[in-house]
Amino acid sequence: MTKADSPVGDGAGAPPAGDLDRQAGQPGTLDWDASGPGRLAVRGDWTLAHHARLRAQLGRVPQGKVGVLALQDLAAIDTAGAALLAEAVGPDKLAQWVDADPHLDPARRALLGTVARAATVVAEAAVPRREGACRELLGRIGRAAEVVWNHVISLFGFIGLTLQALVATAFRPRRWRLTATVAQIDQTGLDAVPIIALLTFMVGAVVAFLGATVLREFGATLYTVDLVGFAFLREFAVLLTAILMAGRTASAFTAQIGSMKANEEIDAIRAQGLDPINLLVLPRVMALLISLPLLTFLAMLTGIAGGMAVCAVSLDIPPAMFLGILRENLGVGHFLVGMVKAPVFAFVIAVIGCLEGFKVSGSAQSVGEHTTSSVVQCIFVVILLDALAALFFMEMGW
Structure with missing residues (x-):
């Protein structure tokens, strides 16, 4: 077999017949001459069979000191031997010497060049890139912005699906799920009455205490009444109720739907030809649209009652x-300003809670993560x- 015809994996580029008889089966060796530029001469078979012994010999060659690589006496080589050479002399230098050697067999040149390029890629991938603090900060900001943007897109898309299902169901009474809606009203509305009443009563008392403390210095303690009424009719009642419902109800929606997603119950619903939006989302949205305005009205009453007690x-x-x-001092417009925000908050809370439930991947950890994300x-x-x-409302003068 001639040098050009020998396969790469079986000793690519073997010497001519005379040299082959002389070197066939000869274990690979190397000669290291440290004088001058540093000459490394390789001989024999650099194959997998002699890998361990060749690696031990290469341990005596200083890293980065090889200036000349002599391949004239190389009998056979495979990918294991080529990888040893690339490690000893460096993949970049090996590629340069292989390309510059006009007497090297084409098959052997292809093998050594391929291994050198592969070793270069591996070496570059193994070295971690050290980025500056400013670049890393900008990268984190960019990734956070991308996450927020994806959340916004998914939220608007889910709002569209919910509104579409709501409109399609509104004119078909047979598709109304009254039992599920009433059950959700009981869970989200009636069960929340004690905590809403207690919290807003205490906040109303605190607002009255603060107002009395500040206004007493100006002899205007009578205006504490206006402060309590104005704060709860316009802002505090609806805001406190919405925040409590976000922590109480949105988390419950996410946990319920997320657990169904983890148990593959939602897939079973789709397999039966049912729409999860109609079955799971609409009853919760309708229940919160009814419950939160009523709870807001209750919060207004209890908050004012707390201020009145103080x-x-x-x-x-x-x-x-x-x-x-x-x-005398507060018109009905302040009451309407507070109440008009309640349905908007209710819809947003219900949609976000349900959406995060559908995002659960299937594990208990995912349920916890999306429940936390829902509340936040x-x-x-x-x-x-x-x-x-x-x-x-301030710009409109309402």
Whole structure:
């Protein structure tokens, strides 16, 4: 077999017949001459069979000191031997010497060049890139912005699906799921009455205490009544109720739907030809659209009651006088400003809670992560919408 015809994996580029008889089966060796530029001469078979012994010999060759690589006496070589050479002399230098050697067999040149290029790619991938602090910060900001953008796109898409299902179902009474809706009203509305009433009563008392403390210095403690009524009718009642419902109800929606997703119950619903939006989302959305405005009205009453109690105890303002001042100084417009925001907050909370439930991947950890994300997103969106609404109503003079 001639040198050009021998396959690469079986000793590519073997010497001519005379040399083959002389070197066939000869174990691979090397000679290292440290004088001058550093000459490394390889001989014999550099194959997998002699890999361990050749690696031990290469351990005596200083890294990066090879200036000349002599391949004239190389008998046979495979990918294992080529990888050893690339490791000893460096993949870049090996590729340069292979390309510059005019006497090298084409098959052997192809093998050595391929191994050298592969070793170069592996070496570059193994070296971690050290990025500057500014670049890393910008990268994190970009990734965070991308995550937020994807959340916004998915939220608007899910809102569209929910509105489409709501419109399609509104004119078909047979498709209304009254039992599921009533059950959700009981869970999201009636069960939340104690915590809403207690919290808003205490917040109303705190607002009255703060108002009395500040206004007493100006001799205007009577305006504490206006402060409590104005704060709860326009802002505090609906905002506190929405935040509580975000933490209580949105998390429940996410956990319920997420558990169904993990147990493949949603796939079973689709397999039966049913729409999960109609079956799971619409009853929850409708229930919250009914419950949250009613809870907001309750929060207004209990918050004002808390302020009235403080005024009666600390400021000597009896309840009849308190209610009379409210009726004279605060119009019904303030009540409407607070109530008009309640359905918007209810829809957003219900949609985000259900959407995060559908995003659950199937594990208990995923359920917990998306439940937390649901609460955080709902509170953030509620406060953002409330701030925008406050600016809008202020500019409109309402």
